[in-house]
Amino acid sequence: MGKRSKSTRTPGAGRKKEVLDTxxxxxxxxxxxxxxxxxxxxRIGYLSCGRCGQKFQCQTNPIMAAIDVYSEWIDATEEVNTAD
Ligand SMILES: [Zn+2]
Structure with a gap:
């Protein structure tokens, strides 16, 4: 906290389309x-960590992207962690 991040908005910069992070x-x-x-x-989403080998799979729908698979994984992980 307290760190001031530089503005990421650069008006006039020729950034047309953001590539979705995977x-x-x-x-x-x-x-x-x-x-x-x-x-x-x-339509199955796959997720895996190249470092520690964590893996996850979930069903996706046509509007879901890679980041949604990641979100599902976070939800699933939190459920496991709070499951008592
Ligand atoms: Zn990892």
């Missing part, structure tokens, strides 16, 4: 090594 920070090892992908045929 690599995220791991909840277990805190490394940015979690990659997500969604199988278009089955």
């Amino acid at each position: 690599v995220f920070t791991c909840l277990f090892c805190s490394q940015k090594a979690v990659s997500c992908k969604i199988d278009d045929a089955t």
Whole structure:
């Protein structure tokens, strides 16, 4: 806290389209090594950490993207952690 982040808005910069992130920070090892992908045929989302080997799968719908798989994983992980 207290850190002032530089404005990320640069008016006039030629940034047309943001590429959606598919690599995220791991909840277990805190490394940015979690990659997500969604199988278009089955709509199953896959997530795995390249550092600690955590894995997760979930059913997705057509409007979900990689970050949604990551969100599902966070929810599932929190459920496990608070499940008593
Ligand atoms: Zn990890």
